[in-house]
Amino acid sequence: MALNLGKSVVDYLTAHPDEKFSARQIAEWIFATFPDECHAKKASSQALETDADLLQQLVAEIGSQRPRLQKRHPNLKTTExxxxxxxxxxxxxxxxxxxxxxxxxxxxxxKDETKIGEHGLYPLLSSYLWAEFGVYSKRIDEKRSSNKRGPNGNRWLYPDLVGMEDLGADWHQEVKDCVNQYSDKRTKLWSFEVKLLINRSNVRECFFQSVSNSSWSNFGHLVAAEIEGQDTLKELRMLFAAHGIGLIKLDVENPSESQVLIPARERGEIDWDTANRLATENKDFLEYVKLVKQFYQTGEARLADWDVPKEVE
Incomplete structure (x- = not known):
């Protein structure tokens, strides 16, 4: 009997509702569950010489059949x-x-799995930012903000994390001293809005929250542990064209494997009026500004002052 790959994929996923599997994991299950059909498929193709070749072919075919399967089965969903x-x-x-x-x-x-909430993503993001970009990051806790403007007076004002990139980390000391004397282009300031999950139901709200609370920075990013659906990614790319907010897919299992799916568009200047409001309203953001000022005064950033992973200290 010939292997019905599409039916096998749908049957496996419906038997494990709400559990997420990669195409390779599904292919491995198919290979183990339908050995006769799989060996017949390998035997009928001159290109498939080994079981590894067959497994890779199954992975590729699962990916190519995905649009058709999702059209037939709307409850079959994917992450991005x-x-x-x-x-x-x-x-x-x-x-x-x-x-x-x-x-x-x-x-x-x-060896076990546990559930982590949004706050658990912050140190993972800090680890990725340091390893990938050399960005010093700092958590902004909106609960440390004043409430004098009322319950919603500061809504969508604060990012979850902020960062500072030292553009001259590898510069000669004389060049650093020169830049400190004659310009303020030694750093780029970053802003991050962090979400557990982005899909079609909340994509625009999440994006415009990021637009709102990153307007002061050089680079604004939306960060998500999970992104579901191609339509979601298409929407984010369309919104990026208008607003320039970047998108980072945070890998909670291995932060170093996180991906910049959409690079942020740089803003040339810091909006210091907005930064002043944030610093006035929030103690964490004020501390961030002090650290940036200290960097310009001393030419150095002390790792202990930032949310840099302990293993690099």
Whole structure:
């Protein structure tokens, strides 16, 4: 009997609702579950010489059949980023966001898995930013803000994390001294809005929240542990064209494997009026400004003052 790959994929995912699997994991299950059909498929092709070749072919065919399968089965969904994950869910997009925000996302702890909430993403993001870009990051806790403008007076004002990039980290000391004397182009200031899950139900809200609270910075980013659906990514790319907010897919299992899916567009100047409001309203942001000032005064950034991973100190 010939292997019915599409039916096998759908059957496997529907039997494991709301669990996410990569195409390779699904292919490995198919290979183990339908050995006769798989060996017949290999035997019928001159290009498939080994089991590894067959497994890679199954992975490729699962990916190529995805659009057709999703059209036939609307509850078959995928995440975006590397690697794409496939899953079956009868929940609406908004219900999926509500579940993730209440219980968190999967993250490995030793050999086990646990759930981490949004706050658990911040140190993972800090680790990635330092390793990939050399960015010194700092958490901004909106609870440390004044409330004199009322309950919603500061809504969408503060990013979750801010960062400072030292453009002259590898410069000669004489060049550093010269730049400090004659310009303020020694740093780039970054802003990050962090989400557990972005899908079609919350994509625009998340994006414009990031637009709102990063307007002061050189680079504004939206960061997500999970991004679901090609339409979501298309929407974010369209919005980027108008507003320049970047997108980072944060890998909670291995932060160093996180991806910049959409690079942020640089703003040439800092909006110091907005930065002044943030510093006036929030103690964490004021501390961030003090650290940037200290960097310009001394030419150095002390790792202990920032949320830099302990292993590099």
């Amino acid at each position: 980023g590397r690697p794409r994950k496939y899953y079956f869910s009868e929940k609406s997009d908004s219900a999926e966001v509500a579940v993730v925000e209440s219980v968190g996302v999967n993250a490995p702890v030793g």
